[in-house]
Amino acid sequence: MSAERSSRRSPPRARGARVEAFDPFGQPHPAVAVDVILFTIAGRELRVLLIDRQLPPFAGHKALPGGFVRVDESLDEAAARELEEEAGVRVRWLEQLYTFGALERDPARRVISVAYFALIDAAGLAPRAGTDATAVGWFDVRRLPKLAFDHAQMIAYAHERLRYKTEYAPVAFQLLPNDLTLGQLQAVYEVILGKPLDKRNFRRKVLGLDILEPTGELRQEGRGRPAALYRFRARRFADLGGGVVLDF
């Protein structure tokens, strides 16, 4: 939701007053925001990026990065921009999740929020606080703090979509570096799905999909026998099953 998150355009005002946007004919009108659920994998946990809200409503609560959509940018652009501004994170791929439009989801005014979700590999784990948000951090989706607005619902829905999508589309690769081992990949699947997988069945299936090519190199994964490295053969993200590829 995101009301008043953009401090740039949200001067302090009286609490309790319901302030609305207006259409060209002077009628009150819902405002439009985007919120982004950004997942990563670390420590065998699925984590989501949250920021600290500074302004009411929900000042002091954790919230998803997000903010109002500008009139000169698309929804996809707004989501990518807010993620970069508020969390200092650039993503290659975004997918629209759902649009939340309940009347009282923002207690201060009527805001409709288009939720997006995105995935990032562990290398992007150190987000810098952006201009708008002071603190940024990663939280285990199974142990979330109290969240502003309906952000808990958004995260739950995003997690569900991620689970479904993992079953039929190669989205899990977004959570790993380009070169990866089958052990890493299986660990990612196990974290997302929340259950252990059989190693032999997993390898048979993944290798049968013909989306991995061996690099010929080996990698030492802690101790133990070194594992063969593979590279994800993304056909320009054509088979990610929807979503938006950001080209930069």
Add this chain to the structure above:
Amino acid sequence: MSAERSSRRSPPRARGARVEAFDPFGQPHPAVAVDVILFTIAGRELRVLLIDRQLPPFAGHKALPGGFVRVDESLDEAAARELEEEAGVRVRWLEQLYTFGALERDPARRVISVAYFALIDAAGLAPRAGTDATAVGWFDVRRLPKLAFDHAQMIAYAHERLRYKTEYAPVAFQLLPNDLTLGQLQAVYEVILGKPLDKRNFRRKVLGLDILEPTGELRQEGRGRPAALYRFRARRFADLGGGVVLDF
């Protein structure tokens, strides 16, 4: 789409001027609309409901029913209301499809549109023109006229979602009366999926789902041997796989 569809709140104005909504701080702001893709089955075709636009932009074009979201209604309510006002159709069930937010999708101003889709059985085939729209009609999805805004894209996406959903959720029942024959049901599946299905495999699968109970009656379907009637055991729509149940 849907800009200026609500004639009630859209007086004539100069062409070409880009009129925007404003947020509480005087900044230009996107407006929010809903559009509804309503499908039915008739004449072994999948048909979609379209209305005639009266006002620019795209005056004279066919368009989806839809309009601006009011500040005192949820998105779901707005979609149901517009469908009833513009097309005289009440539906029991709606599902949010996608939110379209490209900059130039409405040439007159910035409008973000939340698309919904809904299904209705053939008994609802005679929609009355509502207050806003003069003419309402059903069109074969394979042979659509030129459409306003990005409505052709919306319909294509809705059709795709309907196909996917048909494979795993019992949505097809929305397109048939309460009491139905397996022949009718198979015909609906064949129209949605666009391919013939094997009768014996179809019956084995559907009956194995345990969602149909025989009423014990027979129905004469034209000529030929009478068919057994079944009733869909909707567990309060709990297994429709998402969407909004409207209770009235």
Add this chain to the structure above:
DNA sequence: GTTCAATAGTGTCTATAGGACACGAAATGA
């Protein structure tokens, strides 16, 4: 340098789901 601990890598059997496939039964209309 031997042993231990940790991870990598490999094949078979079985159960289930789904696709292909053809004919007799019951009704209507000519």
Add this chain to the structure above:
DNA sequence: TCATTTCGTGTCCTATAGACACTATTGAAC
């Protein structure tokens, strides 16, 4: 009564996925 239309039924085959256990290679500890 005959031709036409739709209803209703069972078997085989194949593909997919789950269950299941052992050897190989490395680093660390002793």
